[in-house]
Amino acid sequence: xxxxxxxxxxxxxxxxxxxxxxxxxxxxxxxxxxxxxxxxxxxxxxxxxxxxxxxxxxxxxxxxxxxxxxxxxxxxxxxxxxxxxxxxxxxxxxxxxxxxxxxxxxxxxxxxxxxxxxxxxxxxxxxxxxxxxxxxxxxxxxxxxxxxxxxxxxxxxxxxxxxxxxxxxxxxxxxxxxxxxxxxxxxxxxxxxxxxxxxxxxxxxxxxxxxxxxxxxxxxxxxxxxxxxxxxxxxxxxxxxxxxxxxxxxxxxxxxxxxxxxxxxxxxxxxxxxxxxxxxxx
Amino acid sequence: xxxxxxxxxxxxxxxxxxxxxxxxxxxxxxxxxxxxxxxxxxxxxxxxxxxxxxxxxxxxxxxxxxxxxxxxxxxxxxxxxxxxxxxxxxxxxxxxxxxxxxxxxx
Numbered sequence: 001x002x003x004x005x006x007x008x009x010x011x012x013x014x015x016x017x018x019x020x021x022x023x024x025x026x027x028x029x030x031x032x033x034x035x036x037x038x039x040x041x042x043x044x045x046x047x048x049x050x051x052x053x054x055x056x057x058x059x060x061x062x063x064x065x066x067x068x069x070x071x072x073x074x075x076x077x078x079x080x081x082x083x084x085x086x087x088x089x090x091x092x093x094x095x096x097x098x099x100x101x102x103x104x105x106x107x108x109x110x111x112x113x114x115x116x117x118x119x120x121x122x123x124x125x126x127x128x129x130x131x132x133x134x135x136x137x138x139x140x141x142x143x144x145x146x147x148x149x150x151x152x153x154x155x156x157x158x159x160x161x162x163x164x165x166x167x168x169x170x171x172x173x174x175x176x177x178x179x180x181x182x183x184x185x186x187x188x189x190x191x192x193x194x195x196x197x198x199x200x201x202x203x204x205x206x207x208x209x210x211x212x213x214x215x216x217x218x219x220x221x222x223x224x225x226x227x228x229x230x231x232x233x234x235x236x237x238x239x240x241x242x243x244x245x246x247x248x249x250x251x252x253x254x255x256x257x258x259x260x261x262x263x264x265x266x267x268x269x270x271x272x273x274x275x276x277x278x279x280x281x282x
Numbered sequence: 283x284x285x286x287x288x289x290x291x292x293x294x295x296x297x298x299x300x301x302x303x304x305x306x307x308x309x310x311x312x313x314x315x316x317x318x319x320x321x322x323x324x325x326x327x328x329x330x331x332x333x334x335x336x337x338x339x340x341x342x343x344x345x346x347x348x349x350x351x352x353x354x355x356x357x358x359x360x361x362x363x364x365x366x367x368x369x370x371x372x373x374x375x376x377x378x379x380x381x382x383x384x385x386x387x388x
Contacts, residue, residue, distance in 0.1 A: 011315025033311035
C-alpha cells in the first residue's frame with residue numbers, strides 16, 4: 001500500500017471511529033502517519049487493518065463504559081442488596097502501585113446515582129486487601145464488585161481473587177467482576193470458573209481472533225519483522241503473553257501490540273508510537 | 283486546498299513520489315488525507331482496492347496546471363542564506379567571526 005493511500009485510509013478510520021474528537025488525537029494521528037512512512041507496504045496494510053479493529057477509550061469515556069458494565073447485572077440479582085463494596089483489581093504484590101482502577105472507582109461512585117437499578121444502594125470503595133481480611137464478612141444483603149478498566153491475560157484478576165477468597169466469609173456467589181474491556185479468552189475462563197463477569201467491551205485477539213490460521217501466521221510473521229525495529233519489544237512480542245491486544249484506555253495496556261505503544265527505530269530515526277505508553281513512571 | 287497544493291498532490295500520486303514535498307510546504311498529514319478525499323469527490327482521483335490513481339480528468343488537470351509548481355525564476359532555485367550574510371568588507375580588512383556566531387559551524 002502506497003503512503004498516500006495509507007494516510008487516506010487512516011484518515012477514514014479516524015473519521016469512522018470519531019477519533020478526531022478524542023484527546024491528543026493530533027499526537028496519535030501524526031505519530032501514526034510518521035510510522036506509516038517507515039513501514040513497508042505490507043506492514044502498512046497490517047497496521048491499518050489492526051487499527052480498524054482497535055478500541056480507543058480515553059478518560060472522558062470511562063464513566064459511561066463502566067456504567068455499561070454495571071448495568072449488565074440483571075436487576076433480580078440486585079434484589080435485597082443494600083450495600084455494594086467496590087474493590088480495584090490488583091495483585092497483592094502491586095497493592096502499593098497507583099492503579100487506574102482506583103480513580104475509576106471514585107468516578108463511578110460519583111455518578112452511580114444515575115444507574116436506576118442501583119438506586120438507593122450504598123456504595124463503599126475498599127482501598128486495600130487488609131480491609132477485606134477477617135473480621136470482614138459479606139452479609140447476605142451485600143455484594144463485592146472487583147473493578148478494573150482492562151482485563152488482559154487474567155493473571156492480575158486471578159491473583160486478586162485468590163487473595164480475597166482466603167477470607168471464607170467472602171463467597172464467589174456474592175462477588176462480581178466489572179471491567180471496561182476484557183480479552184475474550186480470559187472472559188470465558190473467568191465465566192467457566194463460575195465468576196460473574198460484566199464487561200462493556202469484549203475483545204478478540206487482534207490477529208488470530210479474526211483470521212484463519214494460515215493467514216494469521218503470515219500476519220504474525222509481518223508483525224515480528226516490525227517488532228525487530230522496536231527496541232525493548234521482545235518481552236512484549238504480540239503484546240504481553242502474546243495477548244494480541246488492540247486497545248488503548250487512559251493508558252495503553254502492555255497486552256497491546258508494541259507497535260501501537262512503543263517507539264520504533266528505523267532509518268536512523270526514532271519515531272514516537274501513536275499511543276505512547278510511558279513506562280518510567282512509578 | 284490551493285490549486286498549487288492540489289497539483290503537488292496529484293504529481294506525487296502520479297509519479298509515486300514522496301510526501302515529504304507536501305510536508306515541506308507545511309501541509310499536515312491530516313490535510314493530505316483530506317485533500318485526497320476531496321480530490322476523489324471532485325473526480326480527479328479514484329480509489330480502487332486501496333490503489334489511488336489519477337482519473338483522466340485528474341491527468342488533464344495536472345497537465346494543464348503543472349506550470350504552477352515549476353519555479354521559473356532561477357534566483358529562487360537556491361534560497362539565499364541571509365542569516366549568515368555579513369556586511370561588505372574592505373579589501374584590507376580582516377574579519378574574525380565569533381565562533382558561536384557561525385551557525386554553519388555548529
